[in-house]
Amino acid sequence: MSTSAVIPNAVRSPRSASQKRQQAQEKRATLILLAPALLFLFLLSIWPVAYLLYASFTSYQLAIPIPIEWVGLGNFESIVTNPRFWSSLSITLVFALMAVPLQILVGLGLALLLNGYSRGREIYTSLFLIPMMLAPIVVGFSWNLFLNPIYGPLNSVLRGVGISPPAWASSPEWALPTLVLVDIWQWTPFVMIVLLAGLRSIPPRVFEAAKVDGSNRMQTFIHIVLPMLVPYMTVAFVLRFIDSFKVFDIIYILTRGGPGTSTQNLAYYTYDLGFGRFEFGAAGALSIIQLILLTFGTMAILALVKRRDKAPASAAPAATHRLAEGSAA
Amino acid sequence: MSSVTASRPPVDRVPLSEVLREVLKHVVMVALLLLFLCxxxxxxxxxxxxxxxxxxSPPxxxxxxxxLANFTEGWAVGGGKGIGDSLIVASLSTAICLVLGFPAxxxxxxxxxxxxxxxxxxxxxxxxxxxxxxxGFYLLFQELSLFDTYTGLVIIYTFMNLPLVIWLLSEFIRQIPKSYEEAARIDGAPWYRLFWDVLLPLSAPGVLTAGILSMIFAWNEFLFALVLTGENVITLPKALASFFLFQQPNWGQLGAIGIAAVGPLLIISYYMQRSLIRSFSIELGGR
Structure with a gap:
């Protein structure tokens, strides 16, 4: 990519030798500009992974001063044969599959509602965005207080209207749905703003045309609005799905993986292995397994997305990245 | 006058019911928001x-x-240290992110x-x-004695935010016409002048967005802080989480610190929703 080729030759020296030198200079400049950041990122991603690999092939235990031995694939074997690994994997997936579709649904509702406001839309939108700006720790303890069985407001309201409330985070059946509820509360705003952007991008003349053709509001929604929102929903789904593997903070505050192991997802299980029991070998192996799972999972999802909307929105995978800016807060 | 009023009612009536509808709409929205933010x-x-x-019980x-005691006490029992440490770590890592990220x-x-x-x-x-x-970071930090240091956490947060900062800024710079740089080059401006006097002012809004997001993410981050620091560096999320070591946390102080910590974000959220909506629509909805 020669970028400076646009510069008129009359101004620059027209001789090709100097142009070549110019190009070499440009190349070197590119390298100098990119190098610090790339070197930093490269070192900091390779170095820990090297340590991870080292730990995962040895009997590394922080608490016990036994000599570190090479155990080969032993750690991987013990992880894969441990039922707790499989239960935490399924909890992670169940969590994502409960939370993300509901976020899309509620987010769509909110986006449609907000789109109907011409006055005050911006201020309402930014108020709805508050949860996703908050630290997950703050979200976690707000809900911990809100759902407290004794002095929390929600349960006394529920009792007031004659419903006997569940024990939320401390009941084995309700703990996971509680975490899902909290995740929905925090991240629906993200889906909402993505879909709101989608709605704003539909030109008004589309609606006028539909009206002229005699389509009613429901028909317009199903045949025009929804299809136009599909790429936005896909992006929101992919990003939220990938992000739901990161959920840790609200578990730490609300359930600590309990009761029992009923809310122990992969992230929490890894933390527990590493920093609860100091079994660094096993925790390292689990991290490597997650890395592999996620790499392939993400690649598969992105390939799917790319294939799906190849036609108009060839920017879809790019958009996926772009949208990551709002996610992962 | 009478002839005017005679022709007016139909014109006047519509706005009245419109006004009522509008008021009702806003009442519904405010109620919904109160419920949502409960x-x-x-x-x-x-x-x-x-x-x-x-x-x-009932509350x-x-x-x-x-x-207001919760605010002063909360500040004393760890909130102040938490806010201070988070400010240090978040702003330093953001600054490094921008310095490394902008040229890249x-x-x-x-x-x-x-x-x-x-x-x-x-x-x-x-x-x-x-x-x-x-x-991996934990083992690395033990080796380099970066465990529980500001430097260590700054490095981690820079690593965490740099990819995003590079991405956002490069998307932003792409929107700036090349003619500005070319004009500067023709005038014989050296490269640092090109950066400092031409590109940086033009990409100021992009730098602001990237900087704010990177600040927020560092400010909110918990897991790295939990694992990679001890008694010396205590960021705000870690300070807040430490309240849960007790059976009955002091919710008043916790709330006070929490509110103080998120207050600034409310203002930012108004600014952000505009730029987020804009960038999402640009990215997905054809330029």
Whole structure:
């Protein structure tokens, strides 16, 4: 990519030798500009992974001063044969599959509602965005207080209207749905703003045309609005799905993986292995397994997305990245 | 006058019912928002309740003997240290992110195709859950004696935010017409002048957005802080989480620190929703 080729030759020296030198200079400049950041990122991603690999092939235990031995694939074997690994994997997936579709649904509702406001839309939108700006720790303890069985407001309201409330985070059946509820509360705003952007991008003349053709509001929604929102929903789904593997903070505050192991997802299980029991070998192996799972999972999802909307929105995978800016807060 | 009023009612009536509808619409929205933000509002109210009122069952909605003591006490029992440490770590890492990220973003924007392999690789770092590298970082930090230091956490947060900053800035720089740089070059401006006097002012809004996001993410981050620091560096999320070591946390102080910590974000959220909506529509809805 020669970028400076646009510069008129009359101004620059027209001789090709100097142009070549110019190009070499440009190349070197590119390298100098990119190098610090790339070197930093490269070192900091390779170095820990090297340590991870080292730990995962040895009997590394922080608490016990036994000599570190090479155990080969032993750690991987013990992880894969441990039922707790499989239960935490399924909890992670169940969590994502409960939370993300509901976020899309509620987010769509909110986006449609907000789109109907011409006055005050911006201020309402930014108020709805508050949860996703908050630290997950703050979200976690707000809900911990809100759902407290004794002095929390929600349960006394529920009792007031004659419903006997569940024990939320401390009941084995309700703990996971509680975490899902909290995740929905925090991240629906993200889906909402993505879909709101989608709605704003539909030109008004589309609606006028539909009206002229005699389509009613429901028909317009199903045949025009929804299809136009599909790429936005896909992006929101992919990003939220990938992000739901990161959920840790609200578990730490609300359930600590309990009761029992009923809310122990992969992230929490890894933390527990590493920093609860100091079994660094096993925790390292689990991290490597997650890395592999996620790499392939993400690649598969992105390939799917790319294939799906190849036609108009060839920017879809790019958009996926772009949208990551709002996610992962 | 009478002839005017005679012709007016139909014109006047419509606005009246319109006004009513409009008012109703806003009432519905405000009610919905109050319901939605309930958990946070409850925390806000709790921050003003004295200790004796915290554990009332059934709880009292409004503080009976409102107090500001939670704020001063909360500041003293760890909130102040938390806010200070978070400010240090978040602002330093953001500054480094921008210094490292801006030149890289420029090179990426001008020399590489948009959404190419390199940008994808850089951004995919962001997709990784922090739990994956954290054990590696822990061992590395023990080795380099970076455990529980400001330097260590700044490095980590820079690593965490740099991919995003590079991506955002390179997208932003792409929108700036090349003619500005060319004009500057023709005038014989050296490269640092090109950066400082031409590009930086033009990309100021992009730098602001990237900087704010990077600040927020560092400010909110918990897992790395939990694992990679001890008694010396205590960021705000870690300070807040430490309240949960007790059976009955002091919700008043917790609420006070929490509210103080998120207050600035409310203003930012108004600014952000505009730029977020704009960038999402640009990205997905054809330019």
């Amino acid at each position: 958990p946070l509002l409850w925390l806000l109210l709790t921050a003003f309740k004295p200790y004796a009122e915290l554990f009332n 009292t909605v409004l503080p009976v003997n409102g107090t 973003a420029y090179a990426l924007a001008r020399r590489f195709p948009p959404h190419g392999q390199l940008s994808f690789t850089i951004l995919s770092l962001r997709m990784m859950p922090p739990i994956v590298p954290v054990i």
